[in-house]
Amino acid sequence: AQTVTQSQPEMSVQEAETVTLSCTYDTSESNYYLFWYKQPPSRQMILVIRQEAYKQQNATENRFSVNFQKAAKSFSLKISDSQLGDTAMYFCAFIPGGTYKYIFGTGTRLKVLA
Amino acid sequence: DGGITQSPKYLFRKEGQNVTLSCEQNLNHDAMYWYRQDPGQGLRLIYYSQIVNDFQKGDIAEGYSVSREKKESFPLTVTSAQKNPTAFYLCASRLGSGTANTGELFFGEGSRLTVL
Numbered sequence: 001a002q003t004v005t006q007s008q009p010e011m012s013v014q015e016a017e018t019v020t021l022s023c024t025y026d027t028s029e030s031n032y033y034l035f036w037y038k039q040p041p042s043r044q045m046i047l048v049i050r051q052e053a054y055k056q057q058n059a060t061e062n063r064f065s066v067n068f069q070k071a072a073k074s075f076s077l078k079i080s081d082s083q084l085g086d087t088a089m090y091f092c093a094f095i096p097g098g099t100y101k102y103i104f105g106t107g108t109r110l111k112v113l114a
Numbered sequence: 115d116g117g118i119t120q121s122p123k124y125l126f127r128k129e130g131q132n133v134t135l136s137c138e139q140n141l142n143h144d145a146m147y148w149y150r151q152d153p154g155q156g157l158r159l160i161y162y163s164q165i166v167n168d169f170q171k172g173d174i175a176e177g178y179s180v181s182r183e184k185k186e187s188f189p190l191t192v193t194s195a196q197k198n199p200t201a202f203y204l205c206a207s208r209l210g211s212g213t214a215n216t217g218e219l220f221f222g223e224g225s226r227l228t229v230l
Contacts, residue, residue, distance in 0.1 A: 009154070033217035035217075035218070035219075037219075037221075042223075043202070043223060043224050044221060044222070044223045044224070045204065045206075045219075045221035046221070047218050047219075050217065050218060052217075091156060091157065093157075093219075095217055097217075100145050100162055100164055100208070101159065101162065101172075102147075102159070102219060104149075104156045104157040105156055106154060106155060106156035107156050
């Protein structure tokens, strides 16, 4: 079965510090996409960052970057210079290429402290 | 602006009643999804539809039904057969297959259903 595991249910970080959220996944596919989604208290889920499995270079989006370790099936999210607006639930997800079914982790609740 | 609209945002239902949650998108996306979100369980797939007039059961389809008569619309009916329907429901969509497909899911703001 294809699964996504987020082992940190809750985390906190001081404003302006760096935090890393972990995600591991299990799949036998070689072609897939990986995502981190953010769900702030307002509830609308938005994409933070995505990574294609065939790309070795780690994706970055401003203060957000990933550490993609394909052999280890690990896809962690690093948030630099944390801001109060980063307080949210973060979900890791993946989907095999050419399919329609996404697999989500159970989420990590991140709180940024002033 | 393009996006996904879910309605209502909050809904209360008495036991034994069916309710329908609306989901409309103007992104011209082919695929649409319904997820259920419960605390500590993340997102669980209820149904998804790749094209009009076609849909597939997800992991927790029992007690739910959907239709996809138009590309833009994918309503979810929570039937009285659903044993524990109180939850937050998220609708999402994705561009279909092809080189333009980024794989990204776009979400609506969600509907909170409470059974009294």
